[in-house]
Amino acid sequence: MAIAGTALAQTATPTPATPKKEGKPVTWIPGGHPNEVGPNGPAYENVRKALEALTPEQRKKFQENMIRWMNLSPEEKKALRDREEVRKKFMEQEINAAIQESGLQLEGERREMFAKRYTEGRRTIEEQLRKEMNEKRKPLVHELVSHLRNEFASESVAPTTTPTTIQTASPAPTAKP
Structure with missing residues (x-):
């Protein structure tokens, strides 16, 4: 999403530090490479095709x-990018381990x-496990809520039936000399 957001949300601007190539202006977007983004770049074209392939609900x-991404602070965006980078590195390690195991x-x-x-395949497995865990969790959470309801219902009734358990704040007795 960050790449698509960068390609669609930011305007490509020429930079003097980037040399120009014959016939095509060189554009630069932070995190991108010259001539990869913009209306004529392959990254833009890939994003456009991907968006066209989405269903109306997915769009x-x-x-x-x-919109949520664009409203994030720079720190939040950096945190999400860092998290994505960690996820990618982890997946790369998993892929290498799978190749070695094979x-x-x-x-x-x-x-x-x-x-x-x-x-x-991993995405499919993770989704399946998430669904299974949610199905196993539902009755356990329902049981927990029932238990807590009974526990707290009995506690809320107790103070009204026994007035001696209610204490009022009163000044501490002072010692007389």
Whole structure:
């Protein structure tokens, strides 16, 4: 989302530090590379195609997320980028471990395809486990709430039936000399 947000939300501006190429102006966006973003860049085209492929509901959700992203403070954006970077590094380690465990010797395009398929499979597994955990959690939470309701209901009744348990604040007795 950060890449799409960068490509769509920020305006590409020429920078004097970046040399110009013949025929095409060089553009730069923080975090991007020259000529990768902007109306004629491949990153912009990829984002446009991806957005066109979304259902209306997915587009609406994307738009809501984009607005939320744009309203975040720079610190919050950095925290989310850092978290995403940690997630990517972790997934890379998981992919490397899976390749090693499989005993396969993969290079280049085959390694990328393995990584893509592994990532998709992991996402499916994680969603399935999340659903299973939610289903197991529901009755346990319901049981907990019932237990707490009974516990706290009995406590709330106790003070009204026994006035001796209610204490009022009164000044401490002073010792007389």
